[in-house]
Amino acid sequence: MLAIRGLLKSFGGRTVLDGLDLRVEAGEFVALLGPNGSGKSTALRCVVGLETPDGGEIDVSGSAAMVFQKIHLVGRRNALDNVCSGALGRLPLHRSLIFPDDVREEAMQCLERVGLADRALDRCARLSGGQQQRVAIARALCQRANVILADEPVSALDPQAAVQVMELLVDLAAEGMAVVAVLHQPDLARKYANRVVEMRTVVAA
Structure with missing residues (x-):
């Protein structure tokens, strides 16, 4: 459903994404973990066209939709x-x-x-x-959308509401969608995601 290959993105001379590779299959729920500045949200924004990559390839089977922390x-x-x-x-x-x-x-x-x-x-x-x-x-x-991208979807929610949203994302993946969620809660990632990907801040040479 989603294939990212060699994704590159910099802001003001600071490299945020340095060759990111990520593949998410239909029916899979992938959680992205990592510190602030590691490019998690930037990667999702590149997929839906809110940011323009400096290099690399993004292939989406069908279309992708974004769910934001600030619900808009x-x-x-x-x-x-x-x-x-x-x-x-x-x-x-x-x-x-x-x-x-x-x-x-x-x-x-x-x-x-x-x-x-x-x-x-x-x-x-x-x-x-x-x-x-x-x-x-x-x-x-x-x-x-065939691909749901959720950027910190539960960070502003109380625990009960967070569980409801996480269970909904799990159900959507089970129905055949590809779901990628940026999370800051390792316990939720381990409990609900099929796979956890840890992203690290790019260290300047």
């Missing part, structure tokens, strides 16, 4: 509308503010998948942090 939902809009926004990339521009019935139906299915169909019409600002993160995952599902 529109708080005044309801959960359903936020999930529908995952379909914007495939809608004509003139329909981007009014979601057609088929998109709304698909978004409801995505909310049902994350256990929040009953909160579809609630404003996201009224949802808990864990519920908001699950809405963000539903939005990624509405993008029809």
Whole structure:
């Protein structure tokens, strides 16, 4: 599903990624661990095009969607509308503010998948942090992504909400997606991931 080969990235003369190789298969949940500055988040951002690599190759079978630590939902809009926004990339521009019935139906299915169909019409600002993160995952599902990239998805959540989000990511991998999560909790990584990859800070020559 995801193959990264020789990925290079520097910022202001500081090398962050120095030849990263990573392969994630369908049905696999990979956790990335490592200190701040080791390039974990940068690698995910390169995959979805938020950063431009300086070198290397990235191959994605299908498409990839990102789930962020800062959840980036529109708080005044309801959960359903936020999930529908995952379909914007495939809608004509003139329909981007009014979601057609088929998109709304698909978004409801995505909310049902994350256990929040009953909160579809609630404003996201009224949802808990864990519920908001699950809405963000539903939005990624509405993008029809084959690869889910989660950048510290549980760092701002209480333990119970963190478990719910981690179990959801495990379930998505079990359904055939490739899931990569940046984590700072080694215990969660060992408990939930199929494979743990440790990244290290690049040492200047």
